Amino acid sequence: MLATFIRHFNSIWLSAVAIFLLLLLVYPDLVTRDSIAGLLEDLGAGALIIYVLMSLTRSLLMIPCTPFILAGAITFPDMQIFIMVISFIGIVVGAFLVYSFPSFGNYDQLLEHKYPDKIAMLREKMHGKYSFWIIAGWSFFPLVPTDVICYVAGMVKLPYKRMVVPLLIGEIPLVSTYVFLGSEIGEWLRI
Numbered sequence: 001m002l003a004t005f006i007r008h009f010n011s012i013w014l015s016a017v018a019i020f021l022l023l024l025l026v027y028p029d030l031v032t033r034d035s036i037a038g039l040l041e042d043l044g045a046g047a048l049i050i051y052v053l054m055s056l057t058r059s060l061l062m063i064p065c066t067p068f069i070l071a072g073a074i075t076f077p078d079m080q081i082f083i084m085v086i087s088f089i090g091i092v093v094g095a096f097l098v099y100s101f102p103s104f105g106n107y108d109q110l111l112e113h114k115y116p117d118k119i120a121m122l123r124e125k126m127h128g129k130y131s132f133w134i135i136a137g138w139s140f141f142p143l144v145p146t147d148v149i150c151y152v153a154g155m156v157k158l159p160y161k162r163m164v165v166p167l168l169i170g171e172i173p174l175v176s177t178y179v180f181l182g183s184e185i186g187e188w189l190r191i
Helices: 002-007 009-026 033-043 045-061 066-075 080-100 104-114 116-125 131-140 146-155 160-189
Strands: none
Touching (some): 033 045, 045 066, 045 080, 066 080, 066 160, 080 146, 080 160, 104 146, 116 131, 131 146, 131 160, 146 160
């Protein structure tokens, strides 16, 4: 059941987004600055707790971290450093899961099916002396899935520390940018 859900997660997610966008077209006042502020006020301190729990557990379903970073920065624009720390912890937890337990929820089969060429190319290059730079560069580039590089590092038995350090170095500019942009959007929504 969980494997089926994970396999179809992107379809479910895109359907939910499409339905939400359709609702916004029909009911444009559904999501306004006031409604968002009201929701956050209703949740109070619980909003931060929910955000932290979601950021740390999102890797169990292999959901990309970008939406969570942006959502956190938009929701809590005055807590940029905290959002960055939680985001990096979530990235490390996700990397650990993919690196150490690639068969969880048949995620290894999903990656092998979706990205066979990238995995083959990375597997070959990860044995060389440039593995640090390959991981850092891959992590820096926002259009490629970071989980693939973690999966391949685990496959080639690269020590976890040699994988996670360049991963975090590559993610620093992206996470910083997402937090800054999200905070600006959050401030704009509260005007």
